[in-house]
Amino acid sequence: MSIKETINSAKSGWMAGGGPEGDILLSSRVRVARNLKGYAFPHLLELEKAEQVIYAVQLALENQVLKDQANELEITRMSELSPLERQILVEKHLISPNLLTEYQKKALALRDDEVISIMINEEDHLRIQCLLPGLQLEKAWTLVNQIDDALEHTLDYAFSEDFGYLTACPTNVGTGMRASVMLHLPGLVMVDQVGAVLATISKLGFTVRGLYGEGTEALGNLFQLSNQVTLGHSEEEIINSLNSVTRQILTQERQARKALLHQRKDQLEDKVGRSYGLLKYAHMISSEEAMRRLSDVRLGVELQLITGPTSEQLTELMVMTRSSYLMHQREGKLNSMQLDVLRARTISTKLNQGG
The missing domain is CATH 3.30.590.10 (Glutamine synthetase/guanido kinase, catalytic domain)
Known part of the structure; x- marks a missing residue:
């Protein structure tokens, strides 16, 4: 390579x-x-x-x-x-x-x-x-x-x-x-x-x-x-x-994680479910929020609260959603709003394909 x-x-x-x-x-x-x-x-x-x-x-x-x-x-x-x-x-x-x-x-x-x-x-x-x-x-x-x-x-x-x-x-x-x-x-x-x-x-x-x-x-x-x-x-x-x-x-x-599942399962399921839904359907998302939501979804996948994406795909998205990678793929300079739109589209495409 x-x-x-x-x-x-x-x-x-x-x-x-x-x-x-x-x-x-x-x-x-x-x-x-x-x-x-x-x-x-x-x-x-x-x-x-x-x-x-x-x-x-x-x-x-x-x-x-x-x-x-x-x-x-x-x-x-x-x-x-x-x-x-x-x-x-x-x-x-x-x-x-x-x-x-x-x-x-x-x-x-x-x-x-x-x-x-x-x-x-x-x-x-x-x-x-x-x-x-x-x-x-x-x-x-x-x-x-x-x-x-x-x-x-x-x-x-x-x-x-x-x-x-x-x-x-x-x-x-x-x-x-x-x-x-x-x-x-x-x-x-x-x-x-x-x-x-x-x-x-x-x-x-x-x-x-x-x-x-x-x-x-x-x-x-x-x-x-x-x-x-x-x-x-x-x-x-x-x-x-x-x-x-x-x-x-x-x-x-x-x-x-075990304590969360036993004591706060509804709260945990709501948290990871909201993050998964937002990542799949949001029109704009910042780099910081993307990392936070990807963390929630990874936790949901590992605890079998979510099916579809793999941990490998979620790790790959950590790189794909960074501003440098997004701008390099577009071969040009993007403003912050354009980056947020492209980031959301990139995540949505990956998760909807994977899931």
Whole structure:
């Protein structure tokens, strides 16, 4: 799949339904940060040096060892894409918002199925990422580790015997690993327990962020949970710890949903039914409201209160309804009212076809 095909499609490998714990957990992500010895960190790199880093990674990707491990990873420079195209990659969770700044220095290596992506000259020279549906942290780490080992056959990483892998941000020093899960927690939100649960998690050394990572909102009751510290912990310890905390949250969310079904079923059915009807028949809808209503419908589908749409289709609509994707499909600038009309039409078409 070419980068243009990736941008034109709202689907991605991590959206596939049927992942472990997929009723609550949308995706698992593991990424490692690596830097090349002898080069300044990306924010200090001049354009010429940044291009040298990209070229070095390209040579490593052409190494037959890596091809055997990861199939084809195609490099695209961010300068080759339009602002809308770059934003769509963020909305598909294939790159971070950081790759949008100083984009002339930056590039992306992406596997055909979009499960593996390597951000080049983001905060670090390499951010190797694997994104899988459901709770699959161990598998994601295995795939990332294979890519990392294969790249290291060619690339000379900045590494300290005392501190581990050296990174631009001190919190990434050590393993350089960040593991995260994307959780849909409408039950805990509705019973007004999500704040207490997330506050407890933060005290245990985990970070809770919004839909698109650091500094973003928890749109549609979606939260990203990740480890906060990498130094002094092995990759396996990080994975096991996150798995343990995640399973506790899954239990609490399921208890909240069960309580809602037993104690507030009429209210719950009314809420999800109204949202489903509005999404199917509204003439205009804002991005924020669309995310909120899609969250309600997803909850209704998982609790078997609604039949028709699948969780995979609802996840795809999270991308299809973003302003950047809608404008890209129309190949032109739309005002806010036109976007709201097109968004409603897009959702209605998808749901009425699916249901």
